Amino acid sequence: MSKHFSLSETPFDTASLRAQLLDDRVGGYASFEGWVRDHNDGRAVHGLRYEAYAALAEAEGERVLAEALARFDILDAVCVHRVGDLAIGELAVWVGVSAAHRDAAFAACRFVIDEVKSRVPIWKHERYADGDAGWLHPQTS
Numbered sequence: 110m111s112k113h114f115s116l117s118e119t120p121f122d123t124a125s126l127r128a129q130l131l132d133d134r135v136g137g138y139a140s141f142e143g144w145v146r147d148h149n150d151g152r153a154v155h156g157l158r159y160e161a162y163a164a165l166a167e168a169e170g171e172r173v174l175a176e177a178l179a180r181f182d183i184l185d186a187v188c189v190h191r192v193g194d195l196a197i198g199e200l201a202v203w204v205g206v207s208a209a210h211r212d213a214a215f216a217a218c219r220f221v222i223d224e225v226k227s228r229v230p231i232w233k234h235e236r237y238a239d240g241d242a243g244w245l246h247p248q249t250s
Contacts, residue, residue, distance in 0.1 A: 113178075114170030114188045114225075116163055121189055123203055130185050130207040137211035139218040143202040145195045149245075153238035159192045159201065161231040166190075173224040181217035183208040188221055190231060 123142070130138060147154055170188060177186050186206045195201055204221045208214040233245045 112167075112171070113174035113186055114167060114229075115190075116161055116166060116170075116192050116231075117189050118191075118193045120191075120200065121203070123200070123205075126187055126189060126203060127205055129187060130205050132184055132207060134184055134209055135207040136209045137214040138205065138207050139211070139214035140206070141202075141204040141218050141222045142200055143222070145197050145199050145201055147197045149235060152235075154197070155236045155238055156194065156196050157236060158194050158234040159190070159231055160234065161190075161192050161229075163192075166229050166231055169229045170225060173221060173228060176224070177206070177217045177221050181206075181208070181220065182210070182213040183217045186217060186221060188225055190225065190229070192231070 127140065145157055174186050174188060177183065184207045188202070188204045190202045191200070202222070202225065204218050206214045206218040206221065208217065234242060235245060236242045
């Protein structure tokens, strides 16, 4: 079984990830890219650090992707999330989904990013422009 979810300490190439999803049965592909932005909750952000307990994060990430594969009529799905220090504008998370039809690809892509953000134990340490810093964890709403 190939891995569907992984953590990366270095920037990664989205074209090679997308290429993993190519298949003659694919008629639709959807992706999501999450980037580090320069603000959060009205505060200027200078950068951040993602930390994870890799074994737990990868296991829960795999569960999320397995659920997407079972729940939606898709052919494949992949998600990679960065860990470590990231600068403003850097790619933090990528999701790609392939399916025979676009509706399933869009729905599964949204499901994956929402579930990864709410369930996978990855913590974000934001560095603010005012010199303060704070830990954030995905909300389980």
